[in-house]
Amino acid sequence: MNAPIVSFNHVGKSFDVDGFELEAIHEFNLDIAEGEFVAIVGSSGCGKSTLLRLLVGLDTQFRGQISVDGQAVKGVGSERGIVFQEHRLFPWLSVADNIGLGLVNEPLSAAQKQQRINDFIDLVGLRDFTRAYPHQLSGGMAQRVAIARGLVASPRILLLDEPFGALDALTRQQMQDELLAIRERAKITTILVTHDVEEAIFLADRVVVMEPRPGRIKQLVDIALAHPRQRSSFDFHQLREELLHELTSDDHYQPSVPVQIRDLPLTFIAC
Numbered sequence: 117m118n119a120p121i122v123s124f125n126h127v128g129k130s131f132d133v134d135g136f137e138l139e140a141i142h143e144f145n146l147d148i149a150e151g152e153f154v155a156i157v158g159s160s161g162c163g164k165s166t167l168l169r170l171l172v173g174l175d176t177q178f179r180g181q182i183s184v185d186g187q188a189v190k191g192v193g194s195e196r197g198i199v200f201q202e203h204r205l206f207p208w209l210s211v212a213d214n215i216g217l218g219l220v221n222e223p224l225s226a227a228q229k230q231q232r233i234n235d236f237i238d239l240v241g242l243r244d245f246t247r248a249y250p251h252q253l254s255g256g257m258a259q260r261v262a263i264a265r266g267l268v269a270s271p272r273i274l275l276l277d278e279p280f281g282a283l284d285a286l287t288r289q290q291m292q293d294e295l296l297a298i299r300e301r302a303k304i305t306t307i308l309v310t311h312d313v314e315e316a317i318f319l320a321d322r323v324v325v326m327e328p329r330p331g332r333i334k335q336l337v338d339i340a341l342a343h344p345r346q347r348s349s350f351d352f353h354q355l356r357e358e359l360l361h362e363l364t365s366d367d368h369y370q371p372s373v374p375v376q377i378r379d380l381p382l383t384f385i386a387c
């Protein structure tokens with residue numbers, strides 16, 4: 117690998133929860149090449165969002181070192197853009213103004229900013245909704261606004277935390293196609309957190325499987341399938357089985373069945 121654009125070296129993170137230390141990340145080591153697409157999968161609470169927050173520079177209290185282009189991360193920077201787990205649009209701002217928030221620290225004139233905002237509104241297909249407010253958008257449209265806001269400052273590294281989690285299956289597939297098209301044009305290094313193994317295989321060059329308590333790397337899986345990837349192909353199916361096995365073979369793995377239902381007697385569920 118050429119010199120990595122992102123490097124996690126012996127990264128650890130603990131939180132103080134009610135006077136107790138909770139180790140959220142344990143000895144995380146990972147190098148990411150320029151232009152690479154890495155997906156991170158793992159059960160809830162294994163530290164995926166925490167890792168992104170550390171890389172984007174929102175939390176600087178951690179063990180080890182995270183570097184971008186060989187420089188230690190010490191805070192936020194416009195070469196790193198993030199799309200959060202919830203879209204976090206401001207309800208009192210229009211689509212254009214929400215996207216414009218991604219440019220507040222950029223040394224651009226008002227006209228240049230407007231041009232950039234318009235370009236990204238076009239990119240995510242929301243030209244007719246430029247002056248709309250978040251409550252006038254569907255969930256998928258709101259997510260597209262959040263993605264445009266993450267991209268508008270032309271980051272070299274894009275961090276996506278479950279960006280399509282709340283979308284229906286069809287919109288989700290459309291958004292995945294759009295993300296690939298955007299990447300094709302902009303060649304951005306991308307790190308995507310997802311619960312969806314199929315999404316990871318469809319998009320990523322490499323998948324990091326995490327395990328919880330404390331959050332750490334369990335397995336790295338290369339996805340050497342050519343694009344465009346066919347979800348119905350044999351190779352895709354085999355990788356899916358392999359990843360699902362990795363995810364569920366954890367002794368601590370808790371299937372995501374709500375406790376109330378799991379604990380009910382079967383006769384009750386049948387009613």
Ligand SMILES: Nc1ncnc2c1ncn2[C@@H]1O[C@H](COP(=O)(O)OP(=O)(O)OP(=O)(O)O)[C@@H](O)[C@H]1O
Pocket residue numbers: 131132133138140158159160161162163164165166167201331
């Ligand atoms: N600010 C915080 N204070 C205390 N504990 C925290 C804080 N943020 C995260 N944690 C804990 O760190 C662990 C990892 O949380 P994180 O949000 O990174 O998980 P995740 O993998 O993103 O989960 P999910 O898939 O549910 O989004 C969890 O046990 C969580 O309770």
Ligand SMILES: [Mg+2]
Pocket residue numbers: 164165166201277
């Ligand atoms: Mg999370």
